[in-house]
Amino acid sequence: MASFTLHVNGKTHQVDVDPSTPILWVLRDHLNLVGTKYGCGIAQCGACTIHVEGSAVRSCQLPVSAVSSQKITTIEGLSEQADHPVQKAWLEHDVPQCGYCQAGQIMSAASLLNNNPNPSDQEIEDTMSGNICRCGTYFRIKAAIKSASNSQEA
Amino acid sequence: MTLIKTTYGRRSFLKVSALAGGGMVIGFSWLASCKPKVDDVAKMPDEWFEINGFLKIGDNGMITIMSPNPEIGQNVKTSMPMIIAEELDADWKDVIVEQAPLNTAVFTRQLAGGSQSIRQSWDGLRMAGAGARYMLVQAAAKTWNVPAEEITTAAGVLSHEASGQTAGYGEMAAAAVSIPVPEELELKEFKDFKIIRTSRKNVDAKNIVTGKPLFGLDYKKEGMLIAMTVHPPAFGMKLKSVEDTEARQMPGIKDVMVINTYEEGTPRRWCDVDSFPELVVVIGNSTWEVLQAKKALNIEWEPFEAYEYEVYGWSEENTSKHKVPSGLESTSDHLMRMKEAAGKTANVVRKDGDPEKAFKNADQIIESVYTAPFLAHNTLEPMNFFADVTDEKAELVGPIQTPEYMEKSVSDRIGLPLDKIDIQMTRQGGGFGRRLYGHFLVEAAVISQKVKAPVKLIYTREDDMSFGIYRPAYYVTYRAALDKDKNLIGFHVKSGGIPEAALFANRYPAGAVENYLAESWTQSSNISVGAWRAPSSNFIAGAEQSFLDEVAEAAGKDPIDFRLELFEKAMKNPVGERNDYDAERYAGVLKMVKEKSGWNSNSAGLHRGVAAYYCHNSYVANVLDIEMKGDKPVIKKVYCTVDCGIVVNPIAATNMMEGGTVDGIGHAMYSQMTFKDGVPQQNNFDKYRLIRHNEAPKEIEVHFVDSDVHPTGLGEPPLPPVMGALANALYKATGKRFYHQPFMYNGSEMPS
Numbered sequence: 001m002a003s004f005t006l007h008v009n010g011k012t013h014q015v016d017v018d019p020s021t022p023i024l025w026v027l028r029d030h031l032n033l034v035g036t037k038y039g040c041g042i043a044q045c046g047a048c049t050i051h052v053e054g055s056a057v058r059s060c061q062l063p064v065s066a067v068s069s070q071k072i073t074t075i076e077g078l079s080e081q082a083d084h085p086v087q088k089a090w091l092e093h094d095v096p097q098c099g100y101c102q103a104g105q106i107m108s109a110a111s112l113l114n115n116n117p118n119p120s121d122q123e124i125e126d127t128m129s130g131n132i133c134r135c136g137t138y139f140r141i142k143a144a145i146k147s148a149s150n151s152q153e154a
Numbered sequence: 155m156t157l158i159k160t161t162y163g164r165r166s167f168l169k170v171s172a173l174a175g176g177g178m179v180i181g182f183s184w185l186a187s188c189k190p191k192v193d194d195v196a197k198m199p200d201e202w203f204e205i206n207g208f209l210k211i212g213d214n215g216m217i218t219i220m221s222p223n224p225e226i227g228q229n230v231k232t233s234m235p236m237i238i239a240e241e242l243d244a245d246w247k248d249v250i251v252e253q254a255p256l257n258t259a260v261f262t263r264q265l266a267g268g269s270q271s272i273r274q275s276w277d278g279l280r281m282a283g284a285g286a287r288y289m290l291v292q293a294a295a296k297t298w299n300v301p302a303e304e305i306t307t308a309a310g311v312l313s314h315e316a317s318g319q320t321a322g323y324g325e326m327a328a329a330a331v332s333i334p335v336p337e338e339l340e341l342k343e344f345k346d347f348k349i350i351r352t353s354r355k356n357v358d359a360k361n362i363v364t365g366k367p368l369f370g371l372d373y374k375k376e377g378m379l380i381a382m383t384v385h386p387p388a389f390g391m392k393l394k395s396v397e398d399t400e401a402r403q404m405p406g407i408k409d410v411m412v413i414n415t416y417e418e419g420t421p422r423r424w425c426d427v428d429s430f431p432e433l434v435v436v437i438g439n440s441t442w443e444v445l446q447a448k449k450a451l452n453i454e455w456e457p458f459e460a461y462e463y464e465v466y467g468w469s470e471e472n473t474s475k476h477k478v479p480s481g482l483e484s485t486s487d488h489l490m491r492m493k494e495a496a497g498k499t500a501n502v503v504r505k506d507g508d509p510e511k512a513f514k515n516a517d518q519i520i521e522s523v524y525t526a527p528f529l530a531h532n533t534l535e536p537m538n539f540f541a542d543v544t545d546e547k548a549e550l551v552g553p554i555q556t557p558e559y560m561e562k563s564v565s566d567r568i569g570l571p572l573d574k575i576d577i578q579m580t581r582q583g584g585g586f587g588r589r590l591y592g593h594f595l596v597e598a599a600v601i602s603q604k605v606k607a608p609v610k611l612i613y614t615r616e617d618d619m620s621f622g623i624y625r626p627a628y629y630v631t632y633r634a635a636l637d638k639d640k641n642l643i644g645f646h647v648k649s650g651g652i653p654e655a656a657l658f659a660n661r662y663p664a665g666a667v668e669n670y671l672a673e674s675w676t677q678s679s680n681i682s683v684g685a686w687r688a689p690s691s692n693f694i695a696g697a698e699q700s701f702l703d704e705v706a707e708a709a710g711k712d713p714i715d716f717r718l719e720l721f722e723k724a725m726k727n728p729v730g731e732r733n734d735y736d737a738e739r740y741a742g743v744l745k746m747v748k749e750k751s752g753w754n755s756n757s758a759g760l761h762r763g764v765a766a767y768y769c770h771n772s773y774v775a776n777v778l779d780i781e782m783k784g785d786k787p788v789i790k791k792v793y794c795t796v797d798c799g800i801v802v803n804p805i806a807a808t809n810m811m812e813g814g815t816v817d818g819i820g821h822a823m824y825s826q827m828t829f830k831d832g833v834p835q836q837n838n839f840d841k842y843r844l845i846r847h848n849e850a851p852k853e854i855e856v857h858f859v860d861s862d863v864h865p866t867g868l869g870e871p872p873l874p875p876v877m878g879a880l881a882n883a884l885y886k887a888t889g890k891r892f893y894h895q896p897f898m899y900n901g902s903e904m905p906s
Binding site: 001017018020021022025028029030032033034035036037038039040041042044045047074075076078079082087090091094095096097098099100101102103106121124125126128129130131132133134135136137138139140141142 | 229362363371442446536806840844847849
């Protein structure tokens with residue numbers, strides 16, 4: 001056990017956990033931020049995607065000891081009122097079916113648009129292929145990212 | 155005018171009562187569509203017409219609909235209330251939908267499965283809305299002392315034009331409670347629909363995109379412990395011994411135990427499928443600590459002897475024996491066994507004319523074998539459940555498709571009566587059939603009872619994927635006989651599998667061919683199987699539609715024209731009497747996809763495949779276009795035409811069509827579960843391939859048949875036919891027929 005200071009969604013938290021604990025389980029079990037999902041535990045499905053210093057990472061493979069001084073954003077901290085351009089686009093396109101993967105999809109998409117405000121279809125496909133949607137909503141995810149991209153431009 | 159009766163015999167579909175604190179509650183029968191035959195009424199159990207849905211109108215005008223059916227992503231939580239709101243003339247923005255807990259005293263058939271939610275509840279929901287509207291109108295007529303016929307309703311407001319009076323539904327709700335329920339209600343004409351047939355977005359969408367705790371895995375309760383299980387690494391194995399000294403001493407660990415989910419001698423239900431009833435369980439404070447302790451266990455496993463257990467029939471009056479063979483099975487042995495079985499005598503399920511003679515006299519015989527592997531469901535939210543079991547009661551919370559059945563199994567296992575067991579349903583991170591089988595719910599209850607604390611049971615992805623309850627492995631032999639004029643004179647389907655076969659003997663092309671033979675065979679296995687999205691159809695549609703393509707080619711006919719000729723025959727001069735499809739609607743989606751895709755004109759540089767299929771009461775046809783990039787097939791576009799009767803919520807229906815299309819392509823192309831000595835060879839997404847964003851079709855175009863037919867479901871029908879359209883397009887693109895799923899790994903050659 002060791003004590004870590006975490007900076008999550010603009011707030012500072014103290015946690016006392018095993019240093020090897022993935023930040024996913026710290027968020028879910030210790031900080032009660034359950035919007036970040038567990039899907040595979042081996043960084044293959046993308047359901048656990050969060051932002052560390054603004055970049056998308058898979059939280060299931062990232063030990064808490066590696067992020068204690070960094071700025072973490074989870075789906076709960078992406079916006080106050082579901083008004084991030086990506087969230088708005090997700091609502092506009094009515095993307096979710098079961099909805100379980102969507103937090104991870106949205107975090108990957110937000111990071112993509114942050115780094116590349118006007119991605120091509122190919123760039124969207126390449127980036128988003130790390131996130132599995134078992135319901136198959138890929139078509140709408142792509143449409144929503146394009147909408148969000150246009151709205152950010154405007 | 156459409157009238158609907160609110161009573162059947164002495165039973166009523168509607169009950170009205172006052173809502174505590176003002177307003178009205180209408181209890182209604184969610185299943186009013188399931189009208190039994192008159193002869194059956196005497197035999198019916200009383201609960202058949204039990205009120206199983208609730209509609210509350212508060213004095214503030216807010217309308218709450220308790221949705222009894224589990225939401226697994228099929229969007230019933232939005233579309234079912236739309237039907238009530240339509241007949242009620244409610245303002246959609248005043249409607250709130252809540253997931254009802256399992257309550258067998260008031261709800262029945264709380265189940266998501268078989269794409270039946272909308273189909274079975276259509277009449278009941280319309281009646282509830284129309285009933286509430288009727289009583290509000292009568293109450294207003296009485297209060298204002300005006301004729302009821304002069305009162306109009308719109309967007310939750312009652313108006314009487316002549317006297318200039320208006321009232322919101324909330325103001326009239328308390329008075330409406332005293333209005334007697336009429337025996338007959340008038341329903342809206344379809345042309346007057348204002349909500350049904352318009353697109354309404356997912357009522358949970360905002361909670362989903364903001365990461366609210368909606369799912370079972372998100373559920374928490376003060377003092378809750380985390381539990382994880384270890385099951386045998388191979389089918390055919392059981393627990394021999396556990397050495398847990400090290401694990402018990404690890405930080406945060408509360409207990410290590412062995413449980414039996416289903417005790418010997420107690421019959422199981424159909425949804426109690428479980429290859430691994432004996433489990434090692436680790437219980438601790440946090441997920442990561444329990445995961446670490448799991449790795450520190452030292453467990454010995456041993457092969458089991460063949461055994462059998464009792465399974466209840468549907469009525470639970472009788473039981474039958476389910477046999478589990480011993481042995482450590484491998485995929486290579488499965489294929490050998492299936493090849494051998496396919497050459498032997500099988501069960502004749504349907505025979506028309508004289509198929510033997512037709513094949514003997516044939517000018518040409520086409521014969522092909524199609525296969526598909528076991529598949530895991532892989533809901534992205536793994537199996538999990540919360541349980542808090544004390545001596546007095548059991549509280550269970552989580553994602554389950556069959557709460558009503560599982561409550562009985564939990565009751566049997568933990569020894570508490572049904573009325574002491576409360577099951578609450580969370581949103582479910584995918585179902586696909588997997589959460590029909592609720593062993594994990596029983597496991598959680600048994601663990602909580604033993605550890606005397608609230609626990610949340612969590613499966614890791616590996617636990618989930620290697621636990622079983624797979625789609626069976628399938629093998630089908632098709633034969634077609636053509637005469638010298640290339641007419642189809644004989645058709646033979648011989649369908650088999652481990653441990654189940656996929657066959658719908660009375661569906662197309664049955665009824666369209668004079669001489670027809672349908673047979674089935676099975677091979678036993680200790681690998682457990684269960685319903686997987688569009689059971690049986692998820693294989694046989696692709697095989698059948700590929701084979702018909704081969705036959706059309708041999709007959710020198712366009713594949714769409716060839717199929718339409720058969721439908722023509724089934725419409726005008728059907729063979730046999732048990733044909734289980736509507737040839738006109740079937741041909742309708744095929745003609746529509748031909749037109750929408752520009753089948754004969756719009757294909758420069760594209761390799762196109764077609765398929766049409768009927769299952770779960772809906773009809774779907776596809777044209778799928780492939781473009782080759784080097785030797786890599788790229789799916790440019792899929793056209794989907796659908797006849798599911800009235801489309802309640804077009805945006806959600808289109809989403810289901812798109813998703814099902816992607817799902818069908820993905821599993822036909824990439825997914826498989828294989829075995830070596832009983833060990834599942836894929837246990838996470840690095841080895842089990844699911845379709846990804848860059849592999850999905852670039853475009854999906856969905857068209858619905860404009861129909862006034864009673865609506866049918868869409869959870870399953872989109873998936874099966876696209877597998878055939880894909881195989882047929884791949885043939886055009888590569889010159890090779892794709893017989894063996896997954897196409898990316900097997901394709902034209904049967905794996906060995």
